[in-house]
Amino acid sequence: MVYGYIRVSSDKQTVENQRYEISNFCSKENIYVDGWIEETISGTKNYDKRKLGELLEKVQKDDIIICSELSRLGRNLFMIMEILNHCMERECKVWTIKDNYRLGDDIQSKVLAFAFGLAAEIERNLIAQRTKEALARKKAEGVVLGRPIGRKSDKVKLSGKEEIIRDLLNQGVSITAIAKIYKVHRNTVSKFIKERL
Numbered sequence: 001m002v003y004g005y006i007r008v009s010s011d012k013q014t015v016e017n018q019r020y021e022i023s024n025f026c027s028k029e030n031i032y033v034d035g036w037i038e039e040t041i042s043g044t045k046n047y048d049k050r051k052l053g054e055l056l057e058k059v060q061k062d063d064i065i066i067c068s069e070l071s072r073l074g075r076n077l078f079m080i081m082e083i084l085n086h087c088m089e090r091e092c093k094v095w096t097i098k099d100n101y102r103l104g105d106d107i108q109s110k111v112l113a114f115a116f117g118l119a120a121e122i123e124r125n126l127i128a129q130r131t132k133e134a135l136a137r138k139k140a141e142g143v144v145l146g147r148p149i150g151r152k153s154d155k156v157k158l159s160g161k162e163e164i165i166r167d168l169l170n171q172g173v174s175i176t177a178i179a180k181i182y183k184v185h186r187n188t189v190s191k192f193i194k195e196r197l
Contacts (some may be wrong), residue, residue, distance in 0.1 A: 037051050038051075047082075065092075084103055
């Protein structure tokens with residue numbers, strides 16, 4: 001499948017320029033676009049909160065995402081790297097027209113994947129370090145961290161899914177299958193059913 005991805009930041013901007021660029025490119029390359037994804041949203045908004053996130057969840061091996069330039073995917077380097085890394089894991093290709101960028105199955109892409117993975121790991125470590133330092137500072141200031149002893153949170157991973165889970169159970173869907181749907185452990189589903197349904 002070939003997807004044309006178009007993003008503009010505001011209603012004042014038009015998607016037509018990007019659509020024309022992608023259509024023109026595909027015409028020259030003799031490629032047919034199977035689906036268009038258009039959205040009017042800031043590139044600073046995390047990709048999983050955009051239509052792009054839905055697209056990234058459904059792409060498969062050898063699918064191609066075509067956009068006018070890398071900045072259409074995201075506004076900062078780490079977000080773009082995370083998106084490209086996700087595409088590489090799914091063996092999906094990303095092509096841009098203005099940058100003439102090709103993410104595929106060649107050695108250059110593999111080197112980039114290594115760089116992306118390394119950069120993402122460094123970023124995760126930096127975030128973890130900053131979090132530890134902030135928690136240590138709060139503790140030194142006498143702030144009691146964590147949930148009060150003996151108190152349970154009202155919100156759990158499956159909060160808000162009661163109706164859907166009830167329907168699935170009524171249809172005979174197993175606890176293990178429900179756990180796979182929501183990417184949680186089957187014990188989490190069992191406990192949720194006992195306590196909430």
